Amino acid sequence: MNIEQIQQRLVKFRSLELRLELHSNFSAMELMRIVVRNTDSLKETEVYNYGQVIFIQHHVSGEHLSQIIEQMKKQGRFSFETPDFCEIIECKHDLSKISFDERKLSSGQWNGIQSNKLPCQIIQSSQEIDHKFNQLTDRSINKSGLLYFPTLRDAEFYYLYDTFAENNNTLRSFFQLIIFDERAWFERILVNKYGLQVSVAGEEAGVCELKLFGKRPGIARVVALSKNTMIDIPLDALSAELYVYLSLNNEVLDTRYIAEGVFAFAPTADVVFEQDEQFNIEGVIMLRGEGIHHDYKQAYTDKIPITMCAFANAEGGSVFVGIDDDGKVVGVVNGDDLRLKVENWWEDNAIGKVDRRYVFHPLFDEKGIERTVVEIRVEEAKTKPIAIRKNNGQETYYMRRDGSNRPMRRDDFVHLIQLSSRNSDSTSLIIRK
Missing domain, CATH: 3.30.950.30 (Schlafen, AAA domain)
Structure with a gap:
């Protein structure tokens, strides 16, 4: 995928959340990372200025962001006309020569992004961390009136992804587009002593299939949703490890792992255990x-x-x-x-x-x-x-x-x-x- 194809996708969105990481080098602000998410919630622009490192959270339309990308391609720089920030931002990357990888992920499975309620597609370009970046990573980030972070990596995860660093990755993304897949997703899965009650939402929810795979005891089952977006699935016994997949034409749109608690790489969001005390303790x-x-x-x-x-x-x-x-x-x-x-x-x-x-x-x-x-x-x-x-x-x-x-x-x-x-x-x- 190239930058022109990404621009074609962006113009379709009415509201986008744009998050930037900038590094100051006296003469200008250099763009280090850009994260884009489609969203319905509009917020005011926020600027978190740590001196050498600046984070910006901004909201733009898809058309406006496409214009910003066009400026980056032609001039290598752009600016924001906002009350909080209007500095010239340098982009030293040649966007026309960058290739972008695309992958599909269920909510809660990537970088601990638990705030995503829908499955999402990730489009990104990655590059090796340079020496300058390593030096900044080893330093603490602190500024009067702002949150303290022991390393730049912690600050990046917090401001770019609303979460906390979990691993040391030798790659970092320069551009990242997180697009919610609104075709179908799990709205809620209720677990009780009889089995599962699954609620599915989305534009194409009624034509999806549910696929269950489990261990101890083994479960393998496929259930068509038809026009129903809520369905009861009786189970003789609840598997200790149960995966529920939402599939459309053999493409997995969303996944849930039936387990109590939240795990870093297991999508347990929207899984609810019936509040029956006798059943709960026996199930535990x-x-x-x-x-x-x-x-x-x-x-x-x-x-x-x-x-x-x-x-x-x-x-x-x-x-x-x-x-x-x-x-x-x-x-x-x-x-x-x-x-x-x-x-x-x-x-x-x-x-x-x-x-x-x-x-x-x-x-x-x-x-x-x-x-x-x-x-x-x-x-x-x-x-x-x-x-x-x-x-x-x-x-x-x-x-x-x-x-x-x-x-x-x-x-x-x-x-x-x-x-x-x-x-x-x-x-x-x-x-x-």
Whole structure:
């Protein structure tokens, strides 16, 4: 694909979100990256000036952007006539000689772009990172009144993609166009004890097919949607690994992975588990196991409040007491006594406010005897981080990662600071020395 073909696509869009990364070299602003997305939401122009590095978020029509690209091709420069920014921007790339790769991706699968609700096509050109870029990457980015980032790479992911850096890629994109595919997409998948209820939206949703593939137990099924955009798919058992594909003429438009929690490269967005407490806990025990949102404990231990602290500093979660490490129901002797022990320990040793509640589940063990399993539901803390005070008075901060509790690192604190800055209207961050 060449730049002329991209321009032909751009003119069809009424509203585009344009994000730029510029590097200042005294005489002019040099264009380093350009990211374009089609969008319906119009926002005011934002300029984030870190001195040597500047990020711009701007909204233009497709026709206007095509004209800007034409200026880049002929003159190698362009400018924005906005109240915030009107500097001349240099483009040292010969667009007529650049080839662009095109690939199709489901939402939530690429660079952690979780904000995309629809499947999207990525059109981009990539190039090796030059020496100048490496030097900037090693430096922290900070400016009074702006968010702090430990590296340029973190700032790029935040301002260009609304997410955080996850890998060290030796390539970077110069031009990137993210186009939402509005033909058909998964609007919601409801998971319950009977199977799946799938809702599909889009211009061509009624002529698509659903394809299911799973393991343990194996599932392979194809379901035609016809004119229905909502369909019930009964399942004898829910697979531990279930992929649901939305297909149009054998082209996969959208994909969902049926699993609780959010994974970096698994499109779990818009997958909802039915809020039936009895089913939920049995499904967690039988199919999901321990993970980022679930933890098992056979009986009371001081590790329970530490796990609660880790959940509160992450996305929340549940501690199930009365389940052994193999996922077998053993129950607790006295649920009220357990609750009292946890609360006393928490009040004596925890620092910070955490919303929590206790749910008592009657479940049957392997011999058919009814046991009581206590679920301690921990909400994500509104004010982070939550700390645990040890015997020597030292405060330790924990975060839930990959199904385990780990002491927070510096980058974890940076992550919380960035989230707090983004949600400053409702959330405050307290760092204790």
